[in-house]
Amino acid sequence: MTKINKQVQLEQQPEGKPTEKDFRIVETEVSSPKDGEFLAKNLFLSLDPYMRGAIAGKHMGHTRLNQGDLIGGRCVSEVIESNNSTYKVGDRIVIESGWQEYVLSSGQKEHGIRIINSSKASLSASLGVLGMPGLTSWAGVECLSKPTLGETFVVTAAAGPVGGTAGQLAKLKGAHVVGVAGSKEKCSIAVNHYGFDACVNYNDPNWLENLSKECPRGIDLYFDNVGGLVLDQISDQLNLYGRIILCGFVSQYNNKEWHGHNLGKYVGKRANLLSVVVYDYYDRFEEFLNVAIPLVESEKLKYKEDKVVGIDLAPKHFSKLMSGENVGKALVEF
Amino acid sequence: MTKINKQVQLEQQPEGKPTEKDFRIVETEVSSPKDGEFLAKNLFLSLDPYMRGAIAGKHMGHTRLNQGDLIGGRCVSEVIESNNSTYKVGDRIVIESGWQEYVLSSGQKEHGIRIINSSKASLSASLGVLGMPGLTSWAGVECLSKPTLGETFVVTAAAGPVGGTAGQLAKLKGAHVVGVAGSKEKCSIAVNHYGFDACVNYNDPNWLENLSKECPRGIDLYFDNVGGLVLDQISDQLNLYGRIILCGFVSQYNNKEWHGHNLGKYVGKRANLLSVVVYDYYDRFEEFLNVAIPLVESEKLKYKEDKVVGIDLAPKHFSKLMSGENVGKALVEF
Structure with missing residues (x-):
């Protein structure tokens, strides 16, 4: 069954500081997973300064976006349908999803998927202090x-x-x-x-x-x-x-x-x-988490989040981040 | 007995590449050493790119030179008169002398004096590969x-x-x-x-x-x-x-x-x-020489010199160095 999937696309390349006008919100459809695929519902989207360069094709590994392209970004997501043996319904993952509500994935490596270790930390911490x-x-x-x-x-x-x-x-x-x-x-x-x-x-x-x-x-x-x-x-x-x-x-x-x-x-x-x-350090993620999770759980390592609710607010929140006006990790909650 | 001591002074601050016009050759007099002093005759003057910044006061530890100031620089010299117990007549030294024929010194630390170790290398090498x-x-x-x-x-x-x-x-x-x-x-x-x-x-x-x-x-x-x-x-x-x-x-x-x-x-x-x-490495000079002298003596470490004879040619030779036209270590022989 197809679902309505709201996403944020590029309207135009930002000049200087990005503004809401540089983005557009579009309703697309996402279909059920085929063999080997899974569908995940995004719970939190991470907004990060590197995205400014990524949109312009100036960040390593990213090509310049054109009008209508989905804005890239990582989400914390929950697998809701799966025909993939690695990712099961109910799994919480971090995935290179882009700025949208759902993500359909074949589980391939380029999607940078990581199953979130169970911990006392909030799920969203996997996009910040534990991400x-x-x-x-x-x-x-x-x-x-x-x-x-x-x-x-x-x-x-x-x-x-x-x-x-x-x-x-x-x-x-x-x-x-x-x-x-x-x-x-x-x-x-x-x-x-x-x-x-x-x-x-x-x-x-x-x-x-x-x-x-x-x-x-x-x-x-x-x-x-x-x-x-x-x-x-x-x-x-x-x-x-x-x-x-x-x-x-x-x-x-x-x-x-x-x-x-x-x-x-x-x-x-x-x-x-x-x-x-x-x-360069992604292959050492577990090593890092072995240090960081106990520190977060014991509150020796603290974090601060700056959250808005709803994908429609993502462009405005990103603009705030790129103006230095946000306070703490910029997130969109779905 | 006083001696005529030809020296090179600043005529004007160079604009861009230094030329002969930025310097002047002046005959001064140098007197015999007093108690604690020695007089050395310079044998070789080293010309180095850092001098361009030193003249302009832009090289660390150097103040901007004014018209009439002696141009700074290191020489290989021979002590010819001495009332100083450390430096004896006949000693070959490296000394912060400036561009001139003789140097009168109290042997103080700021003159950066170093007695040249006896080796099979040429004396002038103490301003280059061994300097x-x-x-x-x-x-x-x-x-x-x-x-x-x-x-x-x-x-x-x-x-x-x-x-x-x-x-x-x-x-x-x-x-x-x-x-x-x-x-x-x-x-x-x-x-x-x-x-x-x-x-x-x-x-x-x-x-x-x-x-x-x-x-x-x-x-x-x-x-x-x-x-x-x-x-x-x-x-x-x-x-x-x-x-x-x-x-x-x-x-x-x-x-x-x-x-x-x-x-x-x-x-x-x-x-x-x-x-x-x-x-930062001057206190390790001996350690360096213990490595470098045997290498130079066995011709495993080679050097190349670009020498002119006579202090009058120092400005022209320096101008050549700063134009990238010299080949090898730039030296003036006296």
């Missing part, structure tokens, strides 16, 4: 930069799922953790909810002085989620031989021309620039 | 990036003292070594004299294709002496998780505005960017 953003943080902190006792760790987009998790992991490893975020509210979450030592609001004109005060021994590690001028400015406070983890460029995704960095500054700091690309 | 450039190469190769068997190592300014030594050290450690240089003559030196596996002339319009052919397994390490666009272009051929050693920016020193790098490219490559600042 791709959490894995990103773990890769950058635990696998690449390895902050340790007494080191000062600074992270931008501190209230977000990557920054917030990275800072908490660094704190659990004994570092002095200072966040940077774009509002008082976000800073309050970083300090009072995530337990950072401090958080600096970069919309305060004195933010660099404030950062310096919160990092009296300089910065040993900088986990960068924003790129651009802020990366240059924070790196001015890096200690010699400090590590910089290049993770995201949210300050640049809406720009045609990206900020150009004079690498002479980084040589002066003898900086070690490392890059985290989360896709 | 600051050699130490730079060793730091970048042996201490920081550690190329190993089967890895592909690319180095720019391949005929120069830093690039040439770095490539040879990487080759001795089992890497496949490909140089990049600005002329056929330079490439011939890299291959036939230094023993690189190949060298590509970047003034050939097909140089990037040629580089790709010479690096059939991609590039694992890129030792960058030039910066700018070439750094971006060579990095396009970097293997995932490759190392880039940022060592010099000779393509940029003459520019007012430096090339801006989009770091997104480097994240796509998961590049590990490392910086070598030779001043």
Whole structure:
């Protein structure tokens, strides 16, 4: 039996910050699964900054979308009909579904399907702290930069799922953790909810002085989620031989021309620039979850969600995310 | 007894590439050493790309020079009069002397004096392969990036003292070594004299294709002496998780505005960017020489010099160096 499947398609390529006008909501139909297929109902859709580049074909592994193309994205979903031996009715999965209510899948690898481990964490956490953003943080902190006792760790987009998790992991490893975020509210979450030592609001004109005060021994590690001028400015406070983890460029995704960095500054700091690309760590998801699930269940690792209900609100919520106005992991609940 | 001491002073700050007009030759006098001082006669002056930034006050630890200031630089010198118990008449030293014929010194630490170890190498080698450039190469190769068997190592300014030594050290450690240089003559030196596996002339319009052919397994390490666009272009051929050693920016020193790098490219490559600042390794000079002197004496580590005779020729020779027209270590012999 076919079902009505509301989905979000591209109306036009966004110029600068995406707005609701760049998207359109369309009712399509989804049919019952054939042999080897299953049908899942999406419960939560994850909205992430990388999508801005993906739509424009500038994010690794993504081709530029045309008018009418389904917007890509991961969902937490429940299998509701199945002719596939691996995925059974009732299974909760994470799947590369796109922005829509249902997903019909052959279970092939390119759909990036992962059955959600049973845990006390909320289902939606599998799109945040226990999902791709959490894995990103773990890769950058635990696998690449390895902050340790007494080191000062600074992270931008501190209230977000990557920054917030990275800072908490660094704190659990004994570092002095200072966040940077774009509002008082976000800073309050970083300090009072995530337990950072401090958080600096970069919309305060004195933010660099404030950062310096919160990092009296300089910065040993900088986990960068924003790129651009802020990366240059924070790196001015890096200690010699400090590590910089290049993770995201949210300050640049809406720009045609990206900020150009004079690498002479980084040589002066003898900086070690490392890059985290989360896709390289998908084969270590279980290893990550073995660490992260107990931490989430014992509330040593906290998360914050910014949810709206209904697929119709996805474009507006994404626009808010790309303007830096969301607070916590951006999600659409169905 | 006072001596006539010809020296090179700044006439005016160079605009772009330095020319002879930016310098002036002046005869000054140098007096006999007082208590605790010694007088040394310079035998060789080293000309190095960093001097371009030093004159402009843009190189670390250097203040901008004014008209009439002595141009800074290191010399191999012989002590000819001494009232200092550490430095005796006949001692051969490397000293931060400046571009002049004699240097009067109190032997203080800031003069960076080093007595030259007796070896079969030429005295002038203490300004090149066995001096600051050699130490730079060793730091970048042996201490920081550690190329190993089967890895592909690319180095720019391949005929120069830093690039040439770095490539040879990487080759001795089992890497496949490909140089990049600005002329056929330079490439011939890299291959036939230094023993690189190949060298590509970047003034050939097909140089990037040629580089790709010479690096059939991609590039694992890129030792960058030039910066700018070439750094971006060579990095396009970097293997995932490759190392880039940022060592010099000779393509940029003459520019007012430096090339801006989009770091997104480097994240796509998961590049590990490392910086070598030779001043951090001066306390390991003996360790370096213990490796390098036997290699030079046994001709496993070769060098090439580009010498002129007479201090009057220093400005012209420096201008040639900063135009990329010199071949090998630029020196002035007195």
